[in-house]
Amino acid sequence: MSAPDTLSLPVTASVHEHAWVTESVHATSEGRVRYVRCTGCRARRVDLDPAAATPPVPLSREV
Numbered sequence: 462m463s464a465p466d467t468l469s470l471p472v473t474a475s476v477h478e479h480a481w482v483t484e485s486v487h488a489t490s491e492g493r494v495r496y497v498r499c500t501g502c503r504a505r506r507v508d509l510d511p512a513a514a515t516p517p518v519p520l521s522r523e524v
């Protein structure tokens with residue numbers, strides 16, 4: 462297997478541990494979508510916090 466099955470993203474020369482900071486958060490039915498950016502380089506990423514991780518807790522009874 463000489464061809465790695467990855468996305469056709471450009472490979473950055475400098476590999477470092479990204480320091481992700483959240484730029485914006487959007488609540489979706491899939492969970493919270495977070496748009497993050499690395500402070501050390503220009504890398505960006507989209508993270509998803511699964512909705513199942515924190516199920517909603519009712520604060521009141523049904524009325």
Ligand SMILES: [Zn+2]
Nearest residue numbers: 479499501502
């Ligand atoms: Zn980085």
